[in-house]
Amino acid sequence: xxxxxxxxxxxxxxxxxxxxxxxxxxxxxxxxxxxxxxxxxxxxxxxxxxxxxxxxxxxxxxxxxxxxxxxxxxxxxxxxxxxxxxxxxxxxxxxxxxxxxxxxxxxxxxxxxxxxxxxxxxxxxxxxxxxxxxxxxxxxxxxxxx
Amino acid sequence: xxxxxxxxxxxxxxxxxxxxxxxxxxxxxxxxxxxxxxxxxxxxxxxxxxxxxxxxxxxxxxxxxxxxxxxxxxxxxxxxxxxxxxxxxxxxxxxxxxxxxxxxxxxxxxxxxxxxxxxxxxxxxxxxxxxxxxxxxxxxxxxxxx
DNA sequence: TATTGTTATACTCTATAACTATA
DNA sequence: TATAGTTATAGAGTATAACAATA
Numbered sequence: 001x002x003x004x005x006x007x008x009x010x011x012x013x014x015x016x017x018x019x020x021x022x023x024x025x026x027x028x029x030x031x032x033x034x035x036x037x038x039x040x041x042x043x044x045x046x047x048x049x050x051x052x053x054x055x056x057x058x059x060x061x062x063x064x065x066x067x068x069x070x071x072x073x074x075x076x077x078x079x080x081x082x083x084x085x086x087x088x089x090x091x092x093x094x095x096x097x098x099x100x101x102x103x104x105x106x107x108x109x110x111x112x113x114x115x116x117x118x119x120x121x122x123x124x125x126x127x128x129x130x131x132x133x134x135x136x137x138x139x140x141x142x143x144x145x146x
Numbered sequence: 147x148x149x150x151x152x153x154x155x156x157x158x159x160x161x162x163x164x165x166x167x168x169x170x171x172x173x174x175x176x177x178x179x180x181x182x183x184x185x186x187x188x189x190x191x192x193x194x195x196x197x198x199x200x201x202x203x204x205x206x207x208x209x210x211x212x213x214x215x216x217x218x219x220x221x222x223x224x225x226x227x228x229x230x231x232x233x234x235x236x237x238x239x240x241x242x243x244x245x246x247x248x249x250x251x252x253x254x255x256x257x258x259x260x261x262x263x264x265x266x267x268x269x270x271x272x273x274x275x276x277x278x279x280x281x282x283x284x285x286x287x288x289x290x291x292x
Numbered sequence: 293t294a295t296t297g298t299t300a301t302a303c304t305c306t307a308t309a310a311c312t313a314t315a
Numbered sequence: 316t317a318t319a320g321t322t323a324t325a326g327a328g329t330a331t332a333a334c335a336a337t338a
Binding site for chain 2 (some may be wrong): 005006008009011012013014015016017018019020021022023024025026028029037038040041044061062063079108110112113114115116117118120121122123124128129131132134135136138139140141142143144145146
């Protein structure tokens with residue numbers, strides 16, 4: 001059990017190393033056509049919450065509008081998202097998922113997702129996979145609080 | 147409970163987005179003097195397993211020797227690690243933690259670690275922090291299998 | 293011939309600064 | 316004046332390719 005501040009600092013320190021190393025490794029397993037992590041994050045958000053502007057995505061993801069612009073441009077170039085001017089505000093451009101974008105998001109043959117799932121099945125028990133699954137929403141809440 | 151392959155694919159997909167977004171956010175919370183994630187990883191390994199060569203660190207961390215060279219150079223410049231030629235093999239240079247490197251590794255006032263710990267205490271219950279703590283070794287095993 | 297380490301170069305992701313157009 | 320989006324530039328982290336020294 002975690003019962004004092006020093007233990008929380010230990011968990012924080014391990015968290016940083018563990019997820020940092022894991023992400024580096026995950027990046028190396030991306031297939032040539034797989035959407036990158038920032039790209040997948042945008043696709044997932046558009047799928048979940050409907051269309052919104054690049055500035056909205058940047059604010060929500062705590063990324064600079066310029067960085068989001070780069071991600072957006074790559075997705076649009078490949079036809080995974082569509083851009084339509086906001087009829088009520090000439091400055092805004094609304095982004096939405098295309099059919100191809102929806103498919104890319106849920107593509108189970110996606111190399112990244114497949115190799116992660118295979119490694120999980122090979123090295124973790126069902127109970128351990130469930131423990132990881134339960135921890136993900138907690139990590140997401142933690143991210144929101146940072 | 148996780149009971150079929152499709153569920154594992156779902157967990158894999160969420161894992162990728164969650165840890166990817168979390169790491170991006172963690173990077174933003176690094177203080178000016180804090181060691182970076184790759185740097186901390188090297189310091190932790192030297193602390194745990196004693197001195198070894200840059201090639202050893204690269205192999206173990208699944209990083210190219212050139213990338214490891216960059217990380218090593220930064221650490222040495224700041225006096226956190228020491229380089230001593232291997233007496234039995236003229237090609238190798240053994241790396242070891244200096245006193246300053248050991249302090250940097252365990253520095254609890256480290257801005258990164260502190261802000262993660264504060265966010266954890268503020269947004270997660272003790273039981274939830276314990277759940278995250280339990281999941282970390284599982285994520286580390288997963289990384290090893292990738 | 294294989295390994296250790298280095299230098300040079302480039303790619304991905306992200307940031308800051310400066311600009312234009314619209315509100 | 317504030318906001319949406321763009322362009323230009325830079326930094327961190329990582330990669331591949333080519334090389335020197337040693338085994």
